[in-house]
Amino acid sequence: MSYPHFPPNFLFGTATAAFQIEGSPAADGKGQSIWDVFTHTPGKIRTGENADTACDTYRDPQRDLALMSELGLNAYRFSIAWSRILPAGRGQVNQKGLDYYRRLVDLLLARNITPFITLFHWDTPQALQDLCGGFAGRDMAAYFADYAEIVVKVLGDRAKHWITLNEPWEHAAFGHLLGTHAPGHHNPFTYFRVAHHELLGHGLALERIRSIAPDARVGITLSLTPIYPATTNPRDIAASKVANQFFNDFFLDAIFKGRYPEPLWSRIGLARPRVLPGDLDLISRPMDFLGVNYYSREFARAAWYVPILGAWVDEALVNDQEQVINGAQYTNMGREVYAPAFYGTLMHLKNEYGNPRMYITENGASFTDKVENGQVHDALRVAFLESYLESAAQAIRDGVNLRGYFIWSLLDNFEWREGFDKRFGLVYVDHKTQQRIVKDSGRWVQDMIKNQPG
Numbered sequence: 446m447s448y449p450h451f452p453p454n455f456l457f458g459t460a461t462a463a464f465q466i467e468g469s470p471a472a473d474g475k476g477q478s479i480w481d482v483f484t485h486t487p488g489k490i491r492t493g494e495n496a497d498t499a500c501d502t503y504r505d506p507q508r509d510l511a512l513m514s515e516l517g518l519n520a521y522r523f524s525i526a527w528s529r530i531l532p533a534g535r536g537q538v539n540q541k542g543l544d545y546y547r548r549l550v551d552l553l554l555a556r557n558i559t560p561f562i563t564l565f566h567w568d569t570p571q572a573l574q575d576l577c578g579g580f581a582g583r584d585m586a587a588y589f590a591d592y593a594e595i596v597v598k599v600l601g602d603r604a605k606h607w608i609t610l611n612e613p614w615e616h617a618a619f620g621h622l623l624g625t626h627a628p629g630h631h632n633p634f635t636y637f638r639v640a641h642h643e644l645l646g647h648g649l650a651l652e653r654i655r656s657i658a659p660d661a662r663v664g665i666t667l668s669l670t671p672i673y674p675a676t677t678n679p680r681d682i683a684a685s686k687v688a689n690q691f692f693n694d695f696f697l698d699a700i701f702k703g704r705y706p707e708p709l710w711s712r713i714g715l716a717r718p719r720v721l722p723g724d725l726d727l728i729s730r731p732m733d734f735l736g737v738n739y740y741s742r743e744f745a746r747a748a749w750y751v752p753i754l755g756a757w758v759d760e761a762l763v764n765d766q767e768q769v770i771n772g773a774q775y776t777n778m779g780r781e782v783y784a785p786a787f788y789g790t791l792m793h794l795k796n797e798y799g800n801p802r803m804y805i806t807e808n809g810a811s812f813t814d815k816v817e818n819g820q821v822h823d824a825l826r827v828a829f830l831e832s833y834l835e836s837a838a839q840a841i842r843d844g845v846n847l848r849g850y851f852i853w854s855l856l857d858n859f860e861w862r863e864g865f866d867k868r869f870g871l872v873y874v875d876h877k878t879q880q881r882i883v884k885d886s887g888r889w890v891q892d893m894i895k896n897q898p899g
């Protein structure tokens with residue numbers, strides 16, 4: 446079998462998030478997060494499950510680290526639960542929370558696995574939600590920078606790669622516009638405020654981290670979803686442009702160009718967040734890298750009835766079952782498997798955004814896995830990884846400044862609103878027994894890494 450080839454020193458990792466794997470929501474003085482509350486609110490999680498145990502990683506991180514070594518991975522992206530460090534979101538520091546992550550980092554380094562630490566992967570401390578509405582409140586940006594400082598002061602001597610936020614679009618949109626994620630609000634005004642304040646928090650934290658750890662490398666992780674026009678009709682083409690601004694350019698332009706994109710910004714009208722002088726300067730300070738989470742492309746068509754956007758983005762076509770539609774494979778979350786659009790996104794970042802140093806901080810697929818005689822033959826996930834990693838390798842050959850690739854995810858974990866129903870892991874987890882089984886896709890990754898030249 447031939448494998449995609451990457452340059453020397455390329456990082457191969459997996460990504461996880463605290464809430465999705467750790468469990469132990471009240472251990473060692475941890476405060477509640479909005480996700481603890483949301484998952485215990487009836488009707489919010491499709492399966493009725495919660496993440497109180499999840500992959501039980503908090504109680505036994507070693508088991509997962511051993512798996513990373515077994516697969517030959519040399520990097521690991523994980524997130525810190527803010528409310529383990531600051532149970533009330535600010536003020537009193539919880540030493541035991543810091544100790545947990547310090548130990549985790551030390552265990553990684555002992556295995557020659559480079560840590561990439563995400564400071565915020567959606568789990569706002571409930572106390573800050575109550576105090577200022579989470580990122581709906583401008584003060585949240587400053588609280589975030591204070592929390593970042595506390596963490597980096599303790600871990601910055603050993604962990605050098607920091608990701609301020611994970612996917613600000615998803616937290617703003619799912620949490621505050623569509624209401625499908627914590628804190629479960631439906632308000633376009635709040636949506637834009639959250640998005641701006643998240644970016645402000647990124648800018649403040651970036652500055653703060655630099656001031657205390659000059660050798661830290663700091664970036665942000667954005668989810669990028671290229672929006673294609675559903676037809677060749679010029680109105681659909683125009684709709685896809687505005688939709689791209691809503692999903693992608695709002696964040697990319699703020700960070701790399703110091704402005705919000707037009708015509709979207711003018712169209713927001715009354716829902717426009719308050720932007721104070723200096724905000725965009727702070728947001729657009731140079732970073733060390735961009736983290737890219739990529740899952741799939743979407744299609745837009747003109748829709749006069751959708752406020753602000755005038756565009757409708759086709760929802761995922763199917764749910765619950767993977768299937769082939771018009772020759773294209775879809776995952777069981779309704780995402781089309783189409784690596785050329787991923788390649789196109791990387792080239793777009795090279796050509797339109799100055800070819801920043803990049804890491805793929807998430808990419809992966811959820812398919813229905815079956816355990817057969819103690820094995821999981823996830824051929825669809827193997828095919829997915831083959832095509833996406835090959836596209837990344839091709840983009841590098843075509844000049845894209847991509848330095849590493851984190852597959853989502855190491856383990857089958859708590860997939861937010863979907864509960865444990867949707868599996869993304871290279872390693873299968875039986876959530877009743879916590880038994881782990883390396884899937885065929887995990888073995889494929891292991892072989893791919895082994896077969897790198899030099």
Ligand code: FCB
Binds near residue numbers: 465738861
């Ligand atoms: C991303 C999230 C991550 C995971 C994957 C499947 O949007 O960042 O936590 O749920 O989707």
